[in-house]
Amino acid sequence: MNYAMVKRLVLKDWYLQRWAILGSLAGIVATLGIIATGAKVAFLFGLILLIIVIISIGAHMAVATIVTERKEQTLPFVMSLPISYREYTASKIWGNLLIFLIPWLTMVVGSIGLLLWSPSSRGLVPYTAVMSAEILLSTCLILAVALITESQGWAVAAIMVGNIGVNGLGYAFAHIAGIAKGMWGPTIQWSGAASAVLLAEFATVVLLLGVTFFVQARKKDFL
Amino acid sequence: MNDLSVHFEGVSKIYPHFTLDDLSLELPTGTIMGLIGANGAGKSTTIRILMGLVHQDRGLVQVLGREMPREQAAAKLDIGFVSEDMRLYGPATLAWHMSFVRSIYPQWDQAYSEMLLRRFDLKPEQKIKGLSHGQRVKAALLLALARRPRLLVLDEPTTGLDPVARQEVLGELMAVLADEDRTILFSSHNTLDVEQVSDQITFIDRGRIIASDNKEMFLERWRRLRLVLSPEAGLPSLPGVVEIGGSERLPVLVTNRFDPAMVGACNDAGATVQAVDTMTLEEIFVANVHSRREKQTV
Amino acid sequence: MHSDLVISQTDGRPMYLQIMEQIRQRIAVGDWEQGKEIPSIRQLAVSLRVSVITVKRAYMELERDGIIVTQQGKGSMVSPDPELGAKLYDQELAKHIDRVAQLGELLGLTPKEVASRVREATDRLTTDRLRKDRLTKEYS
Numbered sequence: 001m002n003y004a005m006v007k008r009l010v011l012k013d014w015y016l017q018r019w020a021i022l023g024s025l026a027g028i029v030a031t032l033g034i035i036a037t038g039a040k041v042a043f044l045f046g047l048i049l050l051i052i053v054i055i056s057i058g059a060h061m062a063v064a065t066i067v068t069e070r071k072e073q074t075l076p077f078v079m080s081l082p083i084s085y086r087e088y089t090a091s092k093i094w095g096n097l098l099i100f101l102i103p104w105l106t107m108v109v110g111s112i113g114l115l116l117w118s119p120s121s122r123g124l125v126p127y128t129a130v131m132s133a134e135i136l137l138s139t140c141l142i143l144a145v146a147l148i149t150e151s152q153g154w155a156v157a158a159i160m161v162g163n164i165g166v167n168g169l170g171y172a173f174a175h176i177a178g179i180a181k182g183m184w185g186p187t188i189q190w191s192g193a194a195s196a197v198l199l200a201e202f203a204t205v206v207l208l209l210g211v212t213f214f215v216q217a218r219k220k221d222f223l
Numbered sequence: 224m225n226d227l228s229v230h231f232e233g234v235s236k237i238y239p240h241f242t243l244d245d246l247s248l249e250l251p252t253g254t255i256m257g258l259i260g261a262n263g264a265g266k267s268t269t270i271r272i273l274m275g276l277v278h279q280d281r282g283l284v285q286v287l288g289r290e291m292p293r294e295q296a297a298a299k300l301d302i303g304f305v306s307e308d309m310r311l312y313g314p315a316t317l318a319w320h321m322s323f324v325r326s327i328y329p330q331w332d333q334a335y336s337e338m339l340l341r342r343f344d345l346k347p348e349q350k351i352k353g354l355s356h357g358q359r360v361k362a363a364l365l366l367a368l369a370r371r372p373r374l375l376v377l378d379e380p381t382t383g384l385d386p387v388a389r390q391e392v393l394g395e396l397m398a399v400l401a402d403e404d405r406t407i408l409f410s411s412h413n414t415l416d417v418e419q420v421s422d423q424i425t426f427i428d429r430g431r432i433i434a435s436d437n438k439e440m441f442l443e444r445w446r447r448l449r450l451v452l453s454p455e456a457g458l459p460s461l462p463g464v465v466e467i468g469g470s471e472r473l474p475v476l477v478t479n480r481f482d483p484a485m486v487g488a489c490n491d492a493g494a495t496v497q498a499v500d501t502m503t504l505e506e507i508f509v510a511n512v513h514s515r516r517e518k519q520t521v
Numbered sequence: 522m523h524s525d526l527v528i529s530q531t532d533g534r535p536m537y538l539q540i541m542e543q544i545r546q547r548i549a550v551g552d553w554e555q556g557k558e559i560p561s562i563r564q565l566a567v568s569l570r571v572s573v574i575t576v577k578r579a580y581m582e583l584e585r586d587g588i589i590v591t592q593q594g595k596g597s598m599v600s601p602d603p604e605l606g607a608k609l610y611d612q613e614l615a616k617h618i619d620r621v622a623q624l625g626e627l628l629g630l631t632p633k634e635v636a637s638r639v640r641e642a643t644d645r646l647t648t649d650r651l652r653k654d655r656l657t658k659e660y661s
Contacts, residue, residue: 080304
């Protein structure tokens, strides 16, 4: 794996998407500002805004950096560079994930930090952890589908499935005994169910990325 | 050092509606090969297999001594590729593309790239999406040429270019060959260009290579003979006749195995040779394709 | 080394013949002198935008005719043969005479008739020159 080339490809995609990336950074700063005003409503509003930013940038980047390479016919140019599918796939995954992780980590650290700091809502921590991982999983799904199918139609479908999944599972998790118990309480009540779900989510992320690499290796027509 | 820049042996690729069948090709270093074929004949597929962008189902592909697609990353360091369906990034400028490519290839020649900007009349600050088709083709060529690659692979490099741009491009391609270690493979349906600059010519039709030889041999071996048959004489039997036209008393034969001795043989057989015409590459190609498709044998 | 040869694509004759003819002309009129270095095959190919193999063919045939000489590793040059100019014109004459014979045969002339036509042509040339000399003398 030629890491120097992967880095150049990542920087190339970031340069081409610089406005979207800057927009998402501005969105994060705005939400942090809203949350910092201290009001409880502001906290919820800011959190929702942050989630919107995260999901949007994840979906947009996946489509803009992967599907458009084929649509705009720039794929032959990229593949004429001294790379193989490995560097191409790696650069798309790294390039997208790193940009996604900035707002995502902001949300995870920020929200869990705030929850721990405020004595009355620590019970939400397990739920927050599980839902954050869920959003990460959804984005990885979009990435995997976009890379494997290179089709706008499938990518959009994955985005929809991801959103529905986050909402649906959000509702479901809130009603699983292990997670829901003590959710609205002042103490963290970590349970086996929460651990299991978290583990499953991260395992699925690894699986998705692994399957992506595997399928890309098998592709016989890169064009 | 391998004396073949490109070597295809028994290469096949099967698609639902098209098959590339048992392709074998040899391109010696320091030469320029023109690939001629109708649309859909398999030129682009062949070139993509060469670049490792499409994996062959069967057969050996070696480019600059490297096996494709396995060693494609290493091979592409020395290959410059421009294809008709390739686009650069619209929102970015030509200057950005130049610095991007320069950061990847150590052999980038900055002075040469600037000369090419002048010769191709391109402005680096211009965004790609603002360029005309011809300018985009020249921009892509500039990016490939300025790296001084050992092998240039071009899919329809002059298609869609105005006559002035075409001559500029042909001039730059020939300049590449001033270095006898550099090789060019290009596909085109502009037979005039191919005829002018190619050393080797390969005809491809419906997924098969139907002829591959050096250009002068093609031009030497193909002739159109205009005969006048005396009333009792029949058509003389000549080797390599692929097409018979004209009328019964004034037949016109196209042969791919011309030999000056044929003229005497015809005259002796009662068929006066009125004219022996050389044929342009386009005429040779069309005759070749027609004869194969109609399976005409004499 | 920039050549001043001009190749035409609309000229019906093969390119290698055009190249040969132009090189012969340059030598015959003295533009390219005996023993002068001429562009290498590749250099000429690049400057004419014509395939290397075509230039190679032209050079090979010229060498066969004794017009140029190629030395391994040293490039090509006009043959240092002092009789070169005469040799070129002689080759030119031979070519035209062959053509005259062919045309005569096509027209159905006997060898004697062909020869008498050639005689008429040389006589015409002499008469024209005498007339020109006389006119120049009258007006000088």
